[in-house]
Amino acid sequence: MRFLSKGALALMVMLLAVALTVPALAADEPAFKRYPQTVDAPFVKAMVDGKTKGYLYDARPYQKKYLKGHIPGAISLPATQFDKDVGKLPKDKAALVVFYCGGLKCALSHKAAFKAQALGYTNIKVYDEGYPQWKKLYGVGVVGPDPVAKAAPAFKAFPVIVEAAAVKPVVDGKEVGLVIDARPKAKKYDKGHIPGALSLPTSQFDKMKGLLPANKKALIIFYCDGLKCALSHKAAYKAQAMGYTNVKVFAKGYPEWKKVYGAGVAAAAAPQAAKQAQGSLKPGKEEGSVDIAFFQETMAKNPGSIYVIDVRDPGEYKAGAIKGSKNIPVDKLEKTLDQLPQDKPVVFVCGTGARSGEAYYMVKDKRPAMTDVYYVDGEITFNADGTFKVAPPK
Structure with a gap:
């Protein structure tokens, strides 16, 4: 039996110590830059109860996520609309500002926090467990519009207004x-x-x-x-x-x-043939969503029949993405809408269904003629080898 020299033994001990002190990168570790200052649910609860003064912001898409449930008192400030809605932030840049979104895999709250930091805010936190944990601990929260919904619109209003x-x-x-x-x-x-x-x-x-x-x-x-x-x-x-x-x-x-x-006038009903032509994939429960099981089966048996667009950030996409998908970050999508294909169904994907849902509504608003458009409303785990798993939304 051969024995290691003292030098080799010491080297092995040192390498083992380093390995034990550096945690392994989990397979589903988010591939985005995380904001360093985070808080937990009790901290946010104290804000909601008025025991801690501060401003709580929901960084998820307004229509797709916020309206369907948010933490009480949270103000809607979607990360993708941050520059347009920045007026919702407090004037006092020393005030406590807390962002949250759809959980540990959601990058939106972190992106919003870094944007606020760049504006000079000095007391920023991220509730990284986000709405899924809040719902689990304290219930659904509030369903409905933004508490500051009556704030001035973030667009240039035309000066001549009539009633x-x-x-x-x-x-x-x-x-x-x-x-x-x-x-x-x-x-x-x-x-x-x-x-x-x-x-x-x-x-x-x-x-x-x-x-x-x-x-x-x-x-x-x-x-x-x-x-x-x-x-x-x-x-x-x-x-x-x-x-x-x-x-x-x-x-x-x-x-x-x-x-x-009164309700005014509705257009005549479309012919049945035209109705049948709108949408070729099996729809999910939410408006615009594709049935998860149908999507997974189609991608396994005939992936070329669907045009998959990943609307996450490039860093997230690079770390793992669906094989054959194309990366167009949601904040870049509007400028490329005219390039979207119409020869086969388009399905938007992201990590939680938030950004992909926003992409769907953007297309319906900006390119209403496109009818074969969907998004995956669920939590997707993207693997480096091009495979993926979809779980129902939390």
Whole structure:
């Protein structure tokens, strides 16, 4: 039997000590930069109960996640909309600011924290266990809108605003003018619009601007989905830039019209054949989602039949991704929407279903003509070899 020399033995002992002190990187360790200052659920509970003063922010997408349940008192500040909604942060940069999102695999709260730090905030924390743990410990929380929802919209409002009473004479033919619905046609206009309104979605404005009247002095009133909707304001500025001089915005939009005058007009039902042509994958429980089991089976048997877009950050994608998927981070997606294919279904994926859900709604808003679009509403574990596992959302 051979014995190791004292030097070799000492080296082995040293290497073993190092191995024991450095924890192994877990297979599902998130591949994003984590904010160093974190807090636990009791800390957040003290904020919710008013025992600790501070500001709590939900970094998840507003429509897909926040509205369906959030920690009481939390303000919606989606990380992907951070620069637009930065006015929601407190003026006092020394105030306690806590971000959270969808748990340990969610990068959104960490990204928001680093952005706040870059703005000069000095007392930032991340509740990294996030909403899944809160729900487990304290219940669903609050379902509904942002407590600061009445804050000023984070877009440039058109200066000439009218009320519903000014739109009614145009609708009744007592005043000459054109009322334009700036919302997506299939998702909004077809389901209900102001009588006589022309559908001219802002996302299609440049292609459809020929529908505007030849007379640049004609009255044009744009509307969309209420005070928080920017589409009518954007369209009004575009018309103004074309030389139209009598442009106005019905800022309270279709919700106000319904409240004052009723539901308006819905488009005629689409032919059955057209309905069947919309969407070729088996839908999941949530709007726009794909059935998880169907998605997994399709990717196993015929992966080339689906165009998978991973909307996570490049670092996360590099650490592990679905084989054959393409990486387009959600904050870069809007600029590349016109490049999305329409020859096969598009399925968005991310780690928790938050960013992929946001991508789905972005496409439906900006490219309403695309009907074969889905997202995976679940927690995906991405492996370096291209394989993956999907668990139901928490």
